Amino acid sequence: MEYKLSILGVRGIPARHGGFETFTEKLALFLVAKGWEVTVYCQEDGEGGVWESNWQGVHRVHIPVKRSGAVGTVVFDWKATCHALSKDGLFLTLGYNTAIFNFMQRVKGQINVINMDGVEWRRDKWGLIAKTWFWLNERAGCWIGNHLVADHPKIKEHLATRVRTEKITMIPYGGEVVNSADANLLTPYGIEAGNFSVIIARPEPENSFLEMVRAFSCKRRQHKLVVLGNFSPDTNDFHRQVMDAASDEVIFPGAIYEVAVVQALRFFSRFYLHGHRVGGTNPSLVEAMGAGCAVIAHDNPFNRWVVGPSAAYFNDESTCSAHFDLLLTDDQTTSQMKVASYERFLECFTWDRILHEYEKLLVHWYPCK
Template sequence: MNMKKLFILGIRGVPAQHGGFETFAEKLALYLKDRQWQVTVYCQEEGSGDNWSSTWKGVQRIHIPVKGSGAASTVAFDWKATQHACKQDGLFLTLGYNTAIFNFLQRLAGQVNIFNMDGIEWRRDKWGIIAKSWFWLNERAGCWAGNHLIADHPRIKDHLATRVRPAKITTIPYGAERITEANPALLEPYKITPGNYSIIIARPEPENSFLEMVRAFSMRKRDHQLVVLGNFSPEINPFHKKVIDAASDEVIFPGAIYDASIVQALRFYSRFYLHGHRVGGTNPSLVEALGAGCAVIAHDNHFNRWVAGPQAAYFSDEAACAALLDQILEDESGIKIMKSASRERFDEQFTWDQVMLDYERLLSAWHP
């Protein structure tokens, strides 16, 4: 039997260094490799010169050097990766649609390309009109260029079904690890103790309700701490400054933390995980919070409600968030119920084993 071949495009490479899609690609590549697939991942490198190849844990890598490290360099990398992919034989998985217009080359070449369409990027507040137009155009391009589409949330599928027929879309959510223990000593540098703090982990952007959550927490003294993870630059970003200025002395800003064991411990020992995302599908950080058994307080929208389930607590605005904190911050029995419900929701929908199995079934069905 011929070995199945998969090429993964749309990310910066493996091992993961840049967030959700890279983590997913790493998991999927290693999973399929162990099941006798030949997996190749395109990797972005800073520099110039010719492409080169390497192997990482049995996964093939095509390294493509491009000048710079910003958005323009990523577009250049995607263009070069697509050109290279057009000359290969196998199945293709493209993660995200940010440069999907390039993938028409693969469709014209008769290749089979599956797209994970990610979230509705052009709706995000942070983008200007040019960027929003580019993402809107490429979302359309991905719908047309892809042979089949993957949505990570039922509402993303509903959205995509306004572009293509529903039979062209399969819903498979993001996954995470189940965290059942963590080292409490990892909390000591932040001068916090298990159960005596709550946490926010997200990019500090307006659409993630940072200001509303920090203001709501800081409305009065709570004898509790709020740890806000994220890369803040108040000297150059007015929104970041506004968030920090709104914080009481019970709010801690330790910056962005990339050590997975520390982040896991911070989630695991928190009293509440606050999730303010208003746009997107299945958010990786929210899934990771469920996997750690966090009691979840989330912005009230259909994306978060499907992921976190009915036992999470939801707020619509700053006042509602403050009222929630007043009501449930000290409710030990309620917190216990919420934590248990998070684990149940995670186990029924978001384990990596189930996500990987669903991907393998879909990719096997489409392999040429």
């Protein structure tokens, strides 16, 4: 039997934007190698008509959008959903941010599996209008989707307050195994292997940037902290707060998209700091574990399930600082944390495991088997 899958809800492939795009690239290539016909909808900047292409065996539908930002994404999702109404096979929608549009697919009888991502409406960065939009679309996605995917047990618990448990399958995010990296890639940043720690995240208040930078900067550490992310201190008050709180041992290299460089920063770091307070299985955290990082993380059920007991957890600035005080000179404990983190990754988060779980679920929901 020839299986067909259309993937909606992402910017497109090859991946350039984030975790869902990376997952889409991995899943599409995996399924194509298994004989599936896979279509991915791709957002393009500009004007003009829809056009199509083939990328490594994956069918891509390119939809130009004039608007940028969140509005452009909404317009793209609308156009992609309308286009998908003419296709057959199975549909996978990643994220529920415009789930109300998928009502058209439900009316037509198309089978749509929706990955519900995190609890977006709880994020501090959104205003009341955006939070209301996300809350409504979460409710819509729960009802409209034929089946739901949760990327974390706590997300599944949350969704189970909306729909019956049998409608939800928990499959976490995956990551690459990183057993080696090029130490020469550290040179431009003035750091040495093992003598720096790293934060890789969007610089938002809910990701504990200010608390972690203050905790590190409250005294001399004889150690560097590399903070990746797009900082705009001239236009963003929070970004300016974080940078003003940093000691001269904190480095802000901006956002880095070269995979080899990011892997080197993870692989050679002493600690990976993860301050996310909201969300499910975070891609950056999983990728850090795949590189064998010792993790210092904000203490919440999301992070504790992902990393397990091997991480050092903090609730506030003072407990985070205390971890630096103790662990920057404790090589034995740090080594044990690295080993345990990597073993937890191999147990639960390898791409091979995750992609096989998705294929099993998609085959189960394929129409007219």
